[in-house]
Amino acid sequence: MSGTSMDGIDAALLETDGTPELLIEIDDFSLSYHPLFKILLKSVEFGIRKYNGDLEKAETNFVKDLKEFLESEFKLKESKSNEKDEVIETKIKELRKYLNPNEQKGNQNGGVILIFLKK
Helix, strand or coil, X not given: CCCCCCXXXXXXXXXXCCCCCCEEEEEEEEEECCXXXXXXXXXXXXXXXXXXXXXXXXXHCHHHHHHHHHHHHCCCCCXXXXXXXXXXXXXXXXXXXXXXXXXXXXXXXXXXXXXXXXX
């Protein structure tokens, strides 16, 4: 389960007969998300909320909304335009590499996080 913090998954294996009298914890496990995955997850949530659950609009506007999310997440609103653009483009390159580590460096044809946008 990923809670509202979206920081990872926590799971527990329990033995029970459905009553409070028999509830035995067998094991538990936590898995933290990679920091870049958290950015992607939260940026998708940002877009879905922005369009009130309209997934088609969220998908269509993902690149624009990702940039808007990054600007907000990294508190870049007051930064100079060229500095803001540089930080956002650097983060997008990190996200692209995270999603597709085998992508050739020369294959950056203007699309942002292409693998993420594919259906």
